[in-house]
Amino acid sequence: MGYTVSVRLSGYRNLVLSRLGQGVLVIFLAYVLSFIVVSVLPGDAITNALHDPQSGLSEEDIARIVAFYGLDKPVLIQLLLALGRFVTGDLGISLQSGLPVTDLVFDALPSTTFLALTALILALVLAVAIAVGVHLLPSGAAGILRSVPSFFLSVPNFVIGLVLISVFGFTLHTFTITEPNAPVATFFAALTLAIPVSAPLAEVLISSLDVEARQDYALVARSRGLSRVNVFAQHLLKPSALPSVTMVALLIGEPLGGAVITETIFGRNGVGTLVQRSVGAGDQPVLLAVVVLSAVVFVLVNLIADLSVPLLDPRTSVTKKKKAVVS
């Protein structure tokens, strides 16, 4: 018995270490690849700004400033210099605004994190509400409800946002655009993000509820005289929730991606708008920081999901795969 536990623990430790190693590799590759992609694109933040026809600077004037920022060096040298700084935790200076990249990212991060978390919670609530409704409502209403997720998926994010702003912001005056971080304004921005994210979640929940409802144990529970609501709450909900947990981990990137549009429309300053303006300007250090940040978030979320599944579900125990250790 003691032997089995220690084998399981050492197997688990190996899993943790290998997953961590893979995570670091993913982050490193994300950095290098995006550096190359950004370098291949024409223009950079400094050259673009100085070439504004309004600025009236000569090519020599521009060349001297570009040289100051080291942008005239070969891409490979620039990459090595940037990597050297990156390893020591220095993300550099934004070429566009001259501000430290760390400041820009940490200014934008809380707003986006709050928005994304609120959106995820709202999406979960919406998805559960839809799935529960489909299973408990009479078949007519349930049928209509079943088509709601595909409707949610087919309406573009910005349409939802503009309609919400137009109705609740400008007509009902529930919130003001000029206070984008107020709780009510944040709620509507999060709802804009939550609606498309809730759709696939609801679909997964509905179909796994369908599957569980056809299982023998559900039939047995019903035959023992349990009501529909009781069967649903005590027997079906828990097993059906498992696939949704994986789905949530996959969907965590959606609010981050959708934030570009939602933040733009709602006038919020967040990671999304930071990406938008640094892409537009070719602000390489900021772009790289955001790419690395997203890579870290994805790696962490997947790490947590990967590492928690063997702990939660005995069927996926790591010892089963490690036959060599057992013999």
Add this chain to the structure above:
Amino acid sequence: MNSPIVKRRSFLTGTGALAALAILTACGNKPDVESTGSTSPVRGGALTFLIQGFDAGWISSKTSISSYEGNLWGHLTDKLVYVNEKGDVNPWIAESWDENSDATEFVLHLKKGVTFSDGTAVDAKAVVENINAWAVGDADRGIAKVGLFPSASFESAKATDAATVKVRFSSSTLGFIATLGYHGCILLAPATLKSSTEEQADLAKNIGSGPFMLKSWQQGESYVLQRREDYAWGSKALGYSGPAYLDTLTYKVVRDASVRTSTVLSGQADVSFNVEPQEIDSLISQGFSVSTPRYLGFVDGFQVNTQTFPTNQASVRQALQHGIDRQEILSTIYTQDWQAASTFIQGTVPEAGDFADHFNFDLKKATDGLEKDGWTLESDGFRHKDGKLLEITIAANPYVPSDKAMDELIAQQLQRVGIKLNLKVIDVANYSAWQNNEPPLLHTSRSFVDVGTVAGILTNRNGGEDWFKLGDSDEKLNKLSDQIAQAKNRKDRAKVANEQQKYVLDQAYFIPLVQLVQRLYLSSPKVQGIQYNGLAYANFYTAWVTQ
């Protein structure tokens, strides 16, 4: 899952369509306060100005000329002179000035008692440091000079006493004083000028002497300016010199144009930057005002590359000059707030002549010239010569939003002449690469405060930009440019400037389209007293809000 590419593309078309919806919804609400028509200013109150972004940051040498950051700089800082919308140069921090007979030496007499918001004096020493920064910059610290400053002939700036500055140039520089009113030439505290670019990037560390001071800011979101109570040195040209009427001036970043417009319509903000030309009539009928100030500078038009196919041929240049129906452009794309070009510089520039007959719409003249030159119309509807199709690719200027629609119409018009115009849409990030390609036709948007700039940039003489790629091959243009650059008095210079305008138009080196309005402002009827300077910047110093 949703494809981000499709999403983004439909995002762009969708926002346009939904703008209408947003405006319609907002239309239901009448503005809270009817215009009182009161003309006496009210002290106190807060004004919120919606703008699409402050992305370029706060290194002043990089952003004081921007349409966005430049507006905020204009409220934090002062300039030596004030150039009004007619191009007149008025005293400001420089109370008066003298210049010698050949315009090589200038003496600025400064207003006394002016201070930066950190308490240091705006004295001759501080002004000298600012002039040096504008003229030379500091490339080793990554700080660019001010593009329009007459640096080529700049020699020195010296403080002769606490309130007098003497500036010397190696040759006649009539444009110097006017340039001091350019939005690049903002007065900053010497401590700010000395600081590193990283410190200058922090708005709070930029100290000016303007009517407002920074109160608080959230990077990329909102910037609150607060009235400076001891301010007493506004330019007399504004009709007022005391502290600003507004308690606070708040800039809010709202990127989406339709949301900006609707926010003002719903009464949640007072002024918004840039609306679409086609929305103007409906906004005005709802009691709002839309201002379309024109800046001093070049009109919207094409600079022609005379060295590349097919614009290296005079017949093609003439066909472009006379084949475009500018009246149709005005009536189709724009409202009555836009004006026809009368030359290639804006009508507000004092030296602008009326030479509209040098580039009138004349289909026959355009086609006859091509015909005579051997460009024959073929079955595809376009002209060919020596097996070559007469086609030109142009890119809309990403800095001028209405250019795209205008280019589409021009392409239709030139089809009647037999010229195939290919349209390209290029974003700001890729526009410099496009300019470096030296295309046959390049959209121009350029402001200036003194007509001397024109002489400086058309050819490669005097360190110019050689707009038409003529080098020094056109002797007449060289001579005219030199005469403008070396002119010793403004009257003579105006005469030569007119000569030059006619010559450039006759050679079809520049193809004017319409007088340029690059900065539009939507404001609520509650707001009064906004003024616009020669660069079309809204000035809220004299503005007030009625309650």
